[in-house]
Amino acid sequence: MIQADWGGEFRNKDLQTELRQRGIQLKETVRRHSETNAVAERANHTILTSSRTALFFLGSHYIAADMPKGYWDKASLWAAYTKNRLPHEALPKGMTPVELLIPGTHAECLRTTSGFG
Numbered sequence: 138m139i140q141a142d143w144g145g146e147f148r149n150k151d152l153q154t155e156l157r158q159r160g161i162q163l164k165e166t167v168r169r170h171s172e173t174n175a176v177a178e179r180a181n182h183t184i185l186t187s188s189r190t191a192l193f194f195l196g197s198h199y200i201a202a203d204m205p206k207g208y209w210d211k212a213s214l215w216a217a218y219t220k221n222r223l224p225h226e227a228l229p230k231g232m233t234p235v236e237l238l239i240p241g242t243h244a245e246c247l248r249t250t251s252g253f254g
Contacts, residue, residue, distance in 0.1 A: 138161065138162040138163075138164055139156070139161060139162070139163050139164070140164045140165075140166060140176075140177065141163065141164075141165055141166065141177075142165070142166050142168070142177075147163055147165075180220075183216075183220065184213055184216045184217050184220060185213070185216075187212075187215075187216035187219070187220065188209065188212035188213045188215075188216045189212075191212045191215060191216065192208055192209070192212050195208070195212075220234075221233065221234045221235045222234075222235050
């Protein structure tokens with residue numbers, strides 16, 4: 138099941154057809170009430186905090202005012218990539234989200250991933 142707000146990202150006939158074919162249920166939460174989607178909100182908060190931290194440490198090597206704003210998207214992608222390759226308490230012991238979504242994938246790929254920056 139995918140739980141989403143009313144942002145419109147999932148209001149697409151092609152995507153809805155694909156989800157139905159794969160047996161994935163789409164549940165939309167109450168409009169303008171982020172607390173009904175607390176898990177996703179927490180995940181977004183974690184990714185943004187990680188992005189901010191990565192940019193802070195990268196910025197410590199440069200003058201902060203000279204940091205291009207384009208780094209935010211790269212920092213967010215890096216944070217999400219890393220988060221999905223770390224074990225999560227809601228999954229079986231030692232399992233990562235990427236291993237759950239892509240069977241046969243191992244977290245070993247995180248060892249070859251470089252830090253941000």
